Amino acid sequence: MIQLDGVSLNYKNDVTLLDNVDLHIPQGGFCWLTGPSGVGKSTLLRLLHLEKKSNTGLVTILDTPTNHARRSTICRLKQRIGIVYQDFRLIPNLTVFDNIALPLRLQNADETTVQRWTARILDWIGLEHKQYTYPKTLSGGEQQRVAIARAVIHRPDLLLADEPTNALDDYQVKRLMDLFYDLNDLGCTIIMATHNDALIRQFPATRLKLENGQLWVNNAV
Ligand SMILES: Nc1ncnc2c1ncn2[C@@H]1O[C@H](COP(=O)(O)OP(=O)(O)O)[C@@H](O)[C@H]1O
Ligand SMILES: [Mg+2]
Structure with missing residues (x-):
């Protein structure tokens, strides 16, 4: 469960x-x-x-109150979250393979698991042939696919995706949504920022609309 109580942010x-926002x-x-x-x-x-x-208010992530949480608790929580940044934020001096494998390595997964899961998701994003190259040699769409792979490889309990379809073509968007729905079916909470109204119409879900410091919640019918 994710909860904000009276959260303000600037x-x-x-x-x-955010101006005194509550969210559950x-x-x-x-x-x-x-x-x-x-x-x-x-x-x-x-x-x-x-x-x-936050400047004020309580932030609860994956059932854990975070305001006064210890650093070790925050670290463990972050390992259960996947994030696709709007600007990708791949690590320039790591190969595509090592960028994608990073969340597993942070969890101290054994190397057999790292190799197997990373190979599987590289195949899924169609970039096995680029696994030994570095992010700067990739196109925007390829970087976005690597960022998505890195966000989901460790099967997070919470997935935060910031406009993750911007650099993808229609076919890739469809596959991405299939992947996100599969993860969601497995219990992963997903929050996805988008400007794409057609996508929202195609995949009805709760809509959080942020405007003038307020977060309006519209449940899909
Ligand atoms: N690191 C930062 N320091 C100061 N202001 C920032 C920073 N990041 C974003 N902002 C400002 O906060 C506002 C919200 O930005 P952002 O969260 O990126 O909006 P959105 O994702 O909705 O486009 C913008 O006015 C932006 O300029
Ligand atoms: Mg943004």
């Missing part, structure tokens, strides 16, 4: 992105996160990924 001396998402929920550009969607995802602290 960058120093800047506009308020049950485990296994699927939510679209929408709202105009610059409204704070990416910042909210960073808050849920425990990279950014």
Whole structure:
């Protein structure tokens, strides 16, 4: 379960992105996160990924109150979260393979598992032939596919995806949604920021709309 109680959020001396917001998402929920550009969607995802602290209010992630949690608790929680950044944030000096394998290695998975799961997902994103290359040699769409693979390889309990379809073609978007639905069926909570209204119509789910510091919740019918 994800819960915000009275959460306010802003960058120093800047506009308020969240103004006393309450939110409850049950485990296994699927939510679209929408709202105009610059409204704070990416910042909210960073808050849920425990990279950014709220100014006020309580943040509960995967049933764990985080405000006064120990660093070790936060580290363990973050290992249960997958994130696709809007700007990918692949690690430039790691190969494609090592970028994707990173969450498993952070969990100290044994090397056989690392090799097997990484090979499987490389096949799924169609980039086995690029596994020994570095991110800067990839196209935007290829980097996005690597970022998606890295976010899901460790079968997270919470997946945060920041406009993950921007650089994908229609066929790849369909496969991505199939993958996200499969993960969701396995109990993974998914929050996906998007500007793509057609996608939202095609895959009805709870819609969180961020505007003027408020988060409006619309449940799909
Ligand atoms: N690291 C930062 N420091 C200061 N301001 C930031 C930072 N990141 C984003 N902002 C500002 O916060 C606002 C929300 O940004 P963002 O969360 O990226 O919005 P969205 O994802 O909805 O487009 C914008 O005005 C942006 O300029
Ligand atoms: Mg954004």
